[in-house]
Amino acid sequence: MPKRILQGVVVSDKNEKTVVVRVERRFAHPLLQKTVRRSKKYKAHDENNQCKVGDVVSIQECAPISKDKCWTVINVQA
Template identity: 65%
Template sequence: MPKRIMQGVVVSDKMDKTIVVQVERRFKHAVYKKFIKRTKKFAAHDELNQFKIGDLVRIRECAPISRRKTWEVVLDNAE
């Protein structure tokens, strides 16, 4: 099964080797046909502590690292 990849903005980097990423999704309401925005926060593993608040990052699902961390930051080769 492929691992999910999401894109979001870093909203917290206070923890060691952990960042909190806020992911926003848009969907159309079934009855009213209006587009709605919903956000969710994910704790992601940042091994090098290189991402700061406001950075746009991609996170990938992984095996559980701790109770809340089941996501890791995807490092692109272009960086």
């Protein structure tokens, strides 16, 4: 089964080797047919501490690294 890849914005880089990424999804409301935005935060592993707040990054699902962290950063787009 392929690993999921999501794209989002880094909202926190205060932790060592960890960044918090906000991933936004957009969908049509089932009844009103209006576009709705929902976001969720994921903790992702950043081995070299290269991500900064505001960077657009791609994250990939992986085996659990800690209690909350099961994603890794695979691409940084500044």
